[in-house]
Amino acid sequence: MSLSPANPSAPRAPRIALFAASARRDALSKRLAAACVAPLQAAGADVMHLDLNDHTLPLYRGDEEAAALAQGSLPAAVVALQQVFARAEAFLVVTPEYNGSIPPLLKNTLDWCSRPNPADPARSGGVLYANKPAALMATSPGPLGGMRALFHARDVLGYLNMIVLPQQLAVGRAHEAIAEGKLIDERQHKTMVGICEALVHATFKLGSHP
Ligand SMILES: Cc1cc2nc3c(=O)[nH]c(=O)nc-3n(C[C@H](O)[C@H](O)[C@H](O)COP(=O)(O)O)c2cc1C
Known part of the structure; x- marks a missing residue:
């Protein structure tokens, strides 16, 4: 499938939101997310590489939400991230593991953005996730x-009606596994590239983009 500008009937590059679920400056998950940029682009994606530190959301509290909605909208930081998620046609999430589960940062981010905003229903709530392909790495x-x-x-992503790819990658001893923006182990690198390609392919097939 050609994405050449010379071919105006070619589909536009699908927008893929890529982020690590860590706020740590030198996060291992951020290193893996960064390593995914080039393979996603090579597969034809328009990569929206996010740092959740640029989208610091409060801890979700129902009273805070109600107070914000009483003023007409969700908190500004939530609205800003919802607008980013609304543009994304697929997600690639690289998560750390906290006590055998996902970090609260990931759940909090997904939860806030899942809240409907009566001021902007098309760019808030479940529509940000529903029927969008997603891939997971850790x-x-x-x-x-x-x-x-x-x-x-x-x-969690399945509950949000995302189409989660069966392929996934868990990189152990990650502090030793990634160098110069690449996975050192050839097999792991191939798996990572394969997931990126599968996600872009799924977005072309299933995505709502023209
Ligand atoms: C609260 C907490 C719980 C953790 N639980 C786990 C765990 O269950 N399994 C694991 O492999 N590492 C665990 N770790 C270690 C993290 O994997 C490590 O801190 C990692 O570097 C965090 O990800 P990041 O580098 O992407 O920020 C935990 C760390 C924290 C702060």
């Missing part, structure tokens, strides 16, 4: 690579 300094977080993340 990192950990431990040997299992965050595998348990992957299963929980899959449940």
Whole structure:
């Protein structure tokens, strides 16, 4: 499938939101997310590489939401991230593992953005996720690579009606596994590239973009 500008009937590059579910400056999950940029682009994606530090949301509290809605909208930081998620046609999430599950940052981010905003119903709530392809990867300094977080993340994204790819990657001993923006292990690198390609392919097939 050609994406050449010379071919005006070619489909536009699908927009894929890529982020690590960590706020840590030198996060291992951020290193893996960064390593996914080039393979996603090579597969034809328009990569929206996000740093959740640029989208600091409050901890979800119903009273805070109600107070914001009484003023007419959700908190500004939530609205800003919802607008980014609304543009995304697929998601690639790289998650750390916290006590055998996903970090609260990931759940909090997904939960806030899942809230409907009567001021902007087309760019808030469940529509931000529903029927969009998603791929999952995990990192950990431990040997299992965050595998348990992957299963929980899959449940959460599935609940949000995302189409979660069966392929996934857990990178153990991640502090040693990624160098110069690449996975050192050839097999792991191939798996990572394969997931990126599968996600872009699924977005072309299933996505709502023209
Ligand atoms: C609250 C907490 C719980 C953790 N639980 C796990 C765990 O269950 N499994 C694991 O492999 N690592 C666990 N870790 C270690 C993290 O994998 C490690 O801190 C990792 O570097 C965090 O991801 P990041 O580098 O992407 O920020 C935990 C860390 C924290 C802060």
